[in-house]
Amino acid sequence: MNLGFIGTGKIASSIILGIFKSNLKINKIYISSRNRNIAKKLKGRFSRIKISSNNQEIIDKASVIFLSVTPLVGKKILNNLSFKGKTVISLISTIKERELKSKIHSKNICKAIPLPFVENRVGPIIICPKNRIAKKIFSKLGLVIEVNKEQLSFNFWATSSFMASYYEIYNSMTKWLIRRGLKKSQATNYVAELFFALSKDALLKKNIGFDNLVSESQTPKGLNMQVLKELKKAKFYEKINKSLNNVYKKFKK
Ligand SMILES: NC(=O)c1ccc[n+]([C@@H]2O[C@H](COP(=O)([O-])OP(=O)(O)OC[C@H]3O[C@@H](n4cnc5c(N)ncnc54)[C@H](OP(=O)(O)O)[C@@H]3O)[C@@H](O)[C@H]2O)c1
Numbered sequence: 233m234n235l236g237f238i239g240t241g242k243i244a245s246s247i248i249l250g251i252f253k254s255n256l257k258i259n260k261i262y263i264s265s266r267n268r269n270i271a272k273k274l275k276g277r278f279s280r281i282k283i284s285s286n287n288q289e290i291i292d293k294a295s296v297i298f299l300s301v302t303p304l305v306g307k308k309i310l311n312n313l314s315f316k317g318k319t320v321i322s323l324i325s326t327i328k329e330r331e332l333k334s335k336i337h338s339k340n341i342c343k344a345i346p347l348p349f350v351e352n353r354v355g356p357i358i359i360c361p362k363n364r365i366a367k368k369i370f371s372k373l374g375l376v377i378e379v380n381k382e383q384l385s386f387n388f389w390a391t392s393s394f395m396a397s398y399y400e401i402y403n404s405m406t407k408w409l410i411r412r413g414l415k416k417s418q419a420t421n422y423v424a425e426l427f428f429a430l431s432k433d434a435l436l437k438k439n440i441g442f443d444n445l446v447s448e449s450q451t452p453k454g455l456n457m458q459v460l461k462e463l464k465k466a467k468f469y470e471k472i473n474k475s476l477n478n479v480y481k482k483f484k485k
Pocket residue numbers: 238239240241242243244264266267268287299300301302303305309323324325326344345346347348
């Protein structure tokens with residue numbers, strides 16, 4: 233199987249790095265010369281990468297094409313490309329299935345939401361609608377969740393927007409520890425390990441439900457109870473819901 237990437241940015245590069253760590257059988261990966269630095273780095277690391285500055289050439293040489301450009305670029309370039317007979321996996325957040333189909337005359341189109349940690353072959357990957365080839369590829373890179381209704385998939389696009397704000401919690405806590413006199417390395421190690429352990433625990437205990445995990449993590453009148461109470465009072469969690477609603481609105485347009 234030959235893969236092609238239209239747009240070699242952050243997410244394309246994460247997928248490619250994940251693929252080369254997996255046992256997925258691929259022949260060559262054709263990538264766009266944009267972004268130049270990322271394309272050059274990938275080519276330098278993997279001999280099966282081929283760079284092209286011509287998007288149509290990438291499509292012609294591959295059987296599976298990933299659309300990994302931003303929505304604005306996608307709207308500009310897709311009409312002028314021919315995808316006949318190809319499997320197209322669009323990663324473009326806000327170009328909807330209907331618009332995609334009107335621009336790309338291929339019968340085999342789906343959208344997917346991989347996130348940068350596919351590079352480490354972990355995490356959830358939404359595929360909508362179900363697609364055999366997309367599942368074959370992405371099941372090597374994380375946990376595939378197939379959704380058939382596009383309207384439902386928009387909810388996952390909204391939740392996928394929480395990466396930066398999640399890491400900002402790490403950032404704030406690390407900076408707080410440093411201000412209190414801890415060494416940067418101690419603070420960074422502590423925070424990374426703390427959240428890794430919490431994430432692993434949550435994954436292992438997901439069947440008991442997150443409500444129970446919240447209860448289990450508090451000693452009556454203890455420190456965790458105090459922080460949770462303060463954050464709830466400050467409407468921290470209500471704000472999370474509000475932001476999710478606001479991001480979701482982008483997909484309703
Ligand atoms: N990053 C994520 O976590 C993530 C997750 C899921 C889905 N997505 C979606 O994936 C898409 C790409 O996101 P990204 O974060 O990877 O963005 P990005 O890093 O900005 O990558 C976009 C790439 O497209 C290239 N490009 C621009 N014009 C082009 C053209 N005419 N032909 C070919 N390539 C062109 C850009 O090259 P230059 O730098 O040279 O302009 C850049 O390398 C977006 O639609 C986003 O919604 C992203």
